[in-house]
Amino acid sequence: MLVQEYFKTRSRLLEKALDQYLAPANEYPEQLHEAMRYSVFSGGKRMRPILFFATYEMLIGRKNINRLARLMPVACALELVHTASLIHDDLPSIDNSSERRGIPSCHEKFGEATAILAGDALTTKAIELLTEISNKKVAIDCIHVLTKAVSTRGMIGGQAVDILSAKKKVNINTLRYVHLKKTGALLQAAMELACVIEGAEENLTITLSNFALNLGLTYQIVDDILDEVGSFEVLGKNPGGDSRSHKATYPSLLGLEKSKMKAEKLLRDCYNLVKNMKANDVLLEFVNIVKDRLP
Amino acid sequence: MLVQEYFKTRSRLLEKALDQYLAPANEYPEQLHEAMRYSVFSGGKRMRPILFFATYEMLIGRKNINRLARLMPVACALELVHTASLIHDDLPSIDNSSERRGIPSCHEKFGEATAILAGDALTTKAIELLTEISNKKVAIDCIHVLTKAVSTRGMIGGQAVDILSAKKKVNINTLRYVHLKKTGALLQAAMELACVIEGAEENLTITLSNFALNLGLTYQIVDDILDEVGSFEVLGKNPGGDSRSHKATYPSLLGLEKSKMKAEKLLRDCYNLVKNMKANDVLLEFVNIVKDRLP
Numbered sequence: 287m288l289v290q291e292y293f294k295t296r297s298r299l300l301e302k303a304l305d306q307y308l309a310p311a312n313e314y315p316e317q318l319h320e321a322m323r324y325s326v327f328s329g330g331k332r333m334r335p336i337l338f339f340a341t342y343e344m345l346i347g348r349k350n351i352n353r354l355a356r357l358m359p360v361a362c363a364l365e366l367v368h369t370a371s372l373i374h375d376d377l378p379s380i381d382n383s384s385e386r387r388g389i390p391s392c393h394e395k396f397g398e399a400t401a402i403l404a405g406d407a408l409t410t411k412a413i414e415l416l417t418e419i420s421n422k423k424v425a426i427d428c429i430h431v432l433t434k435a436v437s438t439r440g441m442i443g444g445q446a447v448d449i450l451s452a453k454k455k456v457n458i459n460t461l462r463y464v465h466l467k468k469t470g471a472l473l474q475a476a477m478e479l480a481c482v483i484e485g486a487e488e489n490l491t492i493t494l495s496n497f498a499l500n501l502g503l504t505y506q507i508v509d510d511i512l513d514e515v516g517s518f519e520v521l522g523k524n525p526g527g528d529s530r531s532h533k534a535t536y537p538s539l540l541g542l543e544k545s546k547m548k549a550e551k552l553l554r555d556c557y558n559l560v561k562n563m564k565a566n567d568v569l570l571e572f573v574n575i576v577k578d579r580l581p
Numbered sequence: 582m583l584v585q586e587y588f589k590t591r592s593r594l595l596e597k598a599l600d601q602y603l604a605p606a607n608e609y610p611e612q613l614h615e616a617m618r619y620s621v622f623s624g625g626k627r628m629r630p631i632l633f634f635a636t637y638e639m640l641i642g643r644k645n646i647n648r649l650a651r652l653m654p655v656a657c658a659l660e661l662v663h664t665a666s667l668i669h670d671d672l673p674s675i676d677n678s679s680e681r682r683g684i685p686s687c688h689e690k691f692g693e694a695t696a697i698l699a700g701d702a703l704t705t706k707a708i709e710l711l712t713e714i715s716n717k718k719v720a721i722d723c724i725h726v727l728t729k730a731v732s733t734r735g736m737i738g739g740q741a742v743d744i745l746s747a748k749k750k751v752n753i754n755t756l757r758y759v760h761l762k763k764t765g766a767l768l769q770a771a772m773e774l775a776c777v778i779e780g781a782e783e784n785l786t787i788t789l790s791n792f793a794l795n796l797g798l799t800y801q802i803v804d805d806i807l808d809e810v811g812s813f814e815v816l817g818k819n820p821g822g823d824s825r826s827h828k829a830t831y832p833s834l835l836g837l838e839k840s841k842m843k844a845e846k847l848l849r850d851c852y853n854l855v856k857n858m859k860a861n862d863v864l865l866e867f868v869n870i871v872k873d874r875l876p
Contacts, residue, residue, distance in 0.1 A: 397674070406737055442702045
């Protein structure tokens with residue numbers, strides 16, 4: 287099976303499940319439900335749910351789309367939590383982004399109050415979805431993994447440090463922390479959730495967690511590099527934003543060459559972590575996706 | 582046991598548990614943890630956890646403080662969710678309240694970005710606490726009850742309608758919806774959680790849910806009345822705020838006399854719902870607390 291076909295079939299399933307789980311836009315209070323749907327269906331690449339599926343299908347040793355149906359609450363929960371974080375990140379008092387994926391951000395379209403509540407509601411909905419898992423022990427373990435990823439030790443912690451570092455001189459450790467927490471934590475959760483569901487051994491779970499953290503960190507380092515030397519097409523937004531906002535980046539702290547070397551090293555680490563596993567082709571494709579963005 | 586003593590002993594236990602569960606203020610990222618603690622320990626009356634304890638002790642038929650230790654994650658989760666909602670409600674784009682309980686609101690003290698994240702983190706922490714319940718089925722049921730109370734069918738829905746109704750002509754049904762969802766939903770969850778933990782019969786759960794919803798609605802109607810005729814001392818804030826912000830209230834829609842009659846009727850309903858239950862003294866005290874605020 288072509289990897290592109292894999293992404294297409296899995297994301298099609300996911301879109302359908304998201305549509306079923308979210309309240310319809312005409313349900314009271316309409317504007318709130320409309321805002322939630324607007325942000326969820328604004329063209330996200332569904333990387334986290336697909337990484338979750340790919341990990342699960344690697345663990346069971348083969349591609350089997352029929353076995354994914356019962357995993358939909360978990361896959362959708364990942365995407366909802368991701369969307370919630372983007373809505374709050376975009377708010378005027380946080381990153382102040384009026385655009386997201388080429389369209390007005392949630393608060394720009396629906397107002398700040400509704401955007402704050404839409405983010406809150408999507409996180410809550412994500413947890414609610416996980417309560418649907420039939421095995422109660424697995425359900426609790428999944429909720430534990432997801433709340434850890436969102437918490438002050440995860441994405442919220444990363445965003446907090448990012449905000450508090452603005453216009454301050456930060457060192458590479460702080461920047462690494464922000465990238466690992468803001469981006470790595472939820473990728474890690476995606477892979478850990480598959481391990482919890484499939485009952486993977488602890489060593490394997492740790493290996494896959496490290497793969498996810500490396501992947502998230504590298505993605506952000508490449509983003510930092512693209513912000514310096516990339517084009518709108520590759521970056522998905524105008525480059526130069528970080529230096530204009532005096533934001534610390536890998537290139538601003540390490541230089542461009544060292545940053546590239548760091549990214550390449552991390553990608554090799556990712557590759558090495560999973561190279562001997564069976565049915566690892568989609569995981570390797572995630573490594574390639576990041577590699578292909580590197581200028 | 583005097584009811585006052587009951588409130589004192591139970592809230593003392595709760596304060597201790599909250600302090601143990603929340604990350605210390607000097608844990609990285611410090612400002613975020615400090616903001617969370619600032620709002621949690623800003624003098625709340627802990628009504629929701631105490632209503633939860635009171636329901637549980639009514640269900641087991643006697644006061645037994647030793648049996649409350651294992652309930653602390655649930656009691657604290659209620660208080661954290663409540664605090665999170667207050668932090669987000671106070672934000673400039675929502676209710677724009679610079680004070681809460683006589684001190685600066687969270688965003689006033691720590692900035693808007695940190696306040697948004699502190700609210701997000703407290704909700705996440707609340708769910709995380711519920712994963713600690715040893716019986717996994719009970720844990721999942723508790724998480725389901727709490728997420729329903731927070732969701733777009735609960736507090737978030739109520740807040741959304743409240744925002745979208747601002748400066749609009751609303752009718753009594755909309756106002757009732759806002760009061761029931763913003764205040765009633767979490768009181769209902771407090772009582773339902775005790776029912777889930779004690780395995781109460783469905784009929785009893787429904788009766789207690791109705792008690793909680795009535796109580797929440799009446800509390801808000803009395804608040805509306807006090808905003809018209811009350812003093813700073815009873816209301817805890819300057820009266821007249823609703824009419825200044827052209828906010829619909831029970832007195833503005835029904836008149837003062839009819840609003841008072843409505844509140845009295847609801848309090849009688851509350852009383853009647855639990856009057857024949859054993860060990861109901863603390864529940865009746867909740868009715869009295871609301872009655873005593875009525876001018």
